[in-house]
Amino acid sequence: MLAVNFRDPAHPEAGGAEQHLAEILLEAVRRGHRVTWLATAFPGAAPEAHDRGMRIVRRGAWWNFNLVVPGVLRREFSSPRPDLVIEDINKVPCLTPWWTRSPVAVIIPHLFGFTAFREASLPVALYVMLLEALIPSVYARSRFVVISESTRDDLVHRGVPRERIAVVHCGLDHEVHRPDPATPKSARPTLVFVGRLRRYKGLDWVIRALPAVRARVPDARLQVIGDGPHRAHLERQARAAGVSGAVDFLGFRPLTEKVRCVREAWALVQPSPKEGWGLTVVEAGACGTAVVAADSPGLRDSVRRGETGLLVPFGDEAALADALARVLEDRALRERLADAGVEWAARFHWPECAARSLDALLAGAGRH
Template identity: 55%
Template sequence: MVRRMGDGIHDRRAGAAPGRGGGHGHAEIRQLDGARSVLSFAPPGPSSLACRAPPAVSTACSHPVEARGLVSRAFPPHPGVLLYLLRHRRSGSKRDGGSAPLRCTYRVKLLAFNWRDPKHPEAGGAELHLVEILSRAVQDGDQVTWLAEAFPGSEPEEEHRGIRILRRGSWYNAHLALAQLYRRRLRGERFDLVLEDINKVPFFTPWYVRAPVLAVVPHLFGATVFREASPAVGALVWAHESLIPLVYRDVPFLAISESTRDDLVRRGLRRENISVVRCGLDQSGYTVTVPPGDRTEPVVVFVGRLRKYKGAQYLIRAFPDVLRAVPEARLRIVGDGPYRENLERLSRSLRIREKVEFLGALSQRDKVAALNRAQVAAAPSPKEGWGLTVIEANACGAPVVASKSPGLVESVRDGETGLLVPHGDAGALARATIRLLTDPNLRLSMAGAGLRWAHGFTWDRCYRESRAVIARAAGAA
């Protein structure tokens, strides 16, 4: 029904562990063998869950967390409690300026619903975002179960980065199969919070789970689904999305951009129920290996899954104008997908096939190398949740020409880290690309600004702010 509609453009599967050194701090909350009270010996000072917003300002919170039901409380003078604390004490985070020699925190039990899991061959941005958060929660002492569709060669149950993964159903019926799995196997388990990642057909978990729900939304398709799916499938997805304001009326939301938040508000959801936490970036994986000033070839790169709704066709249509102004220019397309044949046919019909290279899906190392050979990156899609590929390009020293579309208007700082043009306007796209290719001072200025912008995004920061939202959502129950 909605097969292959996700953004599977990432070079490594979402579950691949990034090259991060060390841990990332203690958990603020942890369960004590089923007890419902919360014990804390947190050192004086701000909560470790207080937001520390980078240049990408988050609206997730502006104060230390005060999750009802999960806030620190004084513990009773019971010898059994003291023995537990002595046996299970954890040091405080060195990042937060020292350690707490005697510290006890509550372990939260989380259940996640997502159509795909991190090991799915088509796992993309939504899965990357969720696994970066939940794997850190596991390291901080939480227990996480992830429900997802099965895929060829997959196991019905396995563990990945400490996350228990259960799989049922398939690309067309997982929303039904996973609901049945929950009712038959998990309904008797106590979960502190259910995280439903809404990025295709919703699971409508508020109707049947016995725990508070936090809806995590990268973006919704809306009318853009009709650019990709058949009219029948598009109508089905659109109809399911139209029920979100009814089913999730009293559910808190975690959106990855202000654009997604505004979309939810336009659909009738309350703004005060929606927190915004922008995505992070693997800072050790996306770096400059070729200084922007040393890139002498006029190369433009597109990175994305080759689906119609990703908009690579607009870039190809713009390229004849680019070649008239910069005859030595080349276009390199990184990614694969069912629309590739159409794009190759389009480049042949425009008689620029020899100037367009289709590199296919690349490893992270090769993708970073491709970004480091480009003078300009392009993101011509009609809608993104945030625009992670934009930040990846900036981190590799490439300014970006992008559509003035939801999500991209936030990840691209127009006139500073790149240029925004009206979506679908091939002429405007060509003119902006030519401008960057032919003005080295402007291009290098934007490359430097892009590097500074990208360095503000980390998965640790994303986790801290998301963890605060999770604590509030669980405590609100």
Template identity: 35%
Template sequence: MTKKILLINWRDIKNPEAGGAELYFHEIFKRLNANGYEVTVLAHRVKGLPDEEVIDGMRTVRIGSKFLFNYSAFFYAKKHEKEYDLIVEDLNKIPFFTPLGTKAKRLHMVMHFFRKSIFRETFFPLALYVYLMERAVALFYKNENFLAISESTKEEIDDMGIRYKKMFLVEPGIDTEYFHPTEAKANPPVISFIGRLMKYKNAQFVIQAMPRLKELIPGIQLQIAGSGDYRPELEKLTKDLGVTDSVQFLGRVSEDEKRNLLSRSSLFINPSFKEGWGINNIEANLCGTISMSNNVAGLKDSVIDGETGILYENDNPEGFCEKAAAILHAPERLHTLEANAKKRALGMSWDAMAEKMKVAVDSAMES
């Protein structure tokens, strides 16, 4: 008998603002769909997209607005709960509070919580709202089934005082066939950033490092791929620092362009203040490139420091520059890290992670 799942997330995979969280649930649940499960994705409306369509076999329903979707989703889940064997809620920024409105079996996925880092990202009233909504999870999600995408996220859930019934761990997977080297390493070296251009993604850190990096590594180039509201600030910073000749803004790139960029890069820089995992790190690894990542929750799970990549401290920009220069001037050590990273990444396919999710979903339905 087919088991029906309602998966609630702010954005679906076709949303122009879709990122790692959307890729995660889409790739995993499309593998579960039609394999004993029938998945419906509930997300907010997007101009130019239909209110309902089928994407990779999954029914996608779009309701409500971008900013008030949490209320729309709450009432939709309450109205339709009897149609589903399990409600899967992606707890991302603002919770949907499904435990207050439904009696159905539930599973709550957590990419990461922003916690105090949200105050770096947006103006105070909105940041405070997000912060308080996240804190409310500990009050209204007691004795629920939770799923974390990394050990760091699980530790965060514990640290917030959330008392759960069951905890599952399912890391993001990757297309191990698609991601592979497609270009030779650039010379002079290229370092790259790929992600949404939002303040918390912290691309500004890498730009601020460029004057010093140019001294340590002559000819080095930084290529930035992605779009977002913070791009004007980043472009202004580039001009103010006088590094426009060595920093390129590529805009939003296709998957093929991303793969090419990761391949020609000598280092992929992941400076984000907050991530649940850091899937771009693993994509880079499969393309033969190691990541230098900020030593924060999530990123420190996707990068094994000194083995598959390098971690640095955000409050030590000089240390970052010295580490980058040291590894780029030591090709044998760099090649060893690249080989280690690729070997590890090859074991993290989406198929493998879908099997782990199946175990979590079945267990949540039975609890």
């Protein structure tokens, strides 16, 4: 079994998509499959490694991986060829059915669509959209596993038959993400954001709304956990908005510290215009923290509107400021959202997600 994804779990920018794929592949290892994960190289990484029974092969770089994959499949994975190729389309499609005679199954967290223009230059965004437009024809014989109804609907709209798409929601590590009575909420009204600092993640929208939030809740602060190429811009934006003293850019943090910050926060904010599922909002709910999120694809699947969190039209600064201020001002609302979040998160488990996802992927190759 060969999995193709831009990053492997050791990559410095590995996130929820890599965790999701790893859980599925580790289930395959437990069932006795030989698993290889083809990903990009990164500074300091060995060209090959092993991780929990999986062979990791690193070729190319983040900017040319999809162009390198055809040659790698031809040179290194054609004799013998894999019984199944699993392509995780997490950046742009590598169009693997063109380059291998093996059956191909596909995992898609989400497609960029027009959100590509929020992150990339015009030529690159057009390139991404062109590659995504090829998916229905290039993967015409493939089965798809997606992590939300929103992604399924996107694929159907693009021309992929609904019957070839299985929706399997992400799991959760309940040993890590759970309420902890020994960790009280912060004494100061605190919002937390967890994620990569990239333009398309929407954190600039939160910073624009923060002055209006502080007009109602003067002590409110925002903790930003994560890093990325957009950090310097966001720091300048916070200074220009006069809220730099209320925004703490904490960078990457160890898992235990990140979970502690989420538990202490009064609410987690997730402002992305598009997600595959929104694992961070479910993790926050599991930790007993209320959520305010964009009413966008993926997040409207992982947040139960008005029950586990408040959903706000993406880009509406006044609506976002009002929702954040409401949650910070109203303790009863926060606690109601938090309690419902714990209950909602309890239904998601990685072993079930991995088993159901792998079954669907293997069915596409006629194997079980």
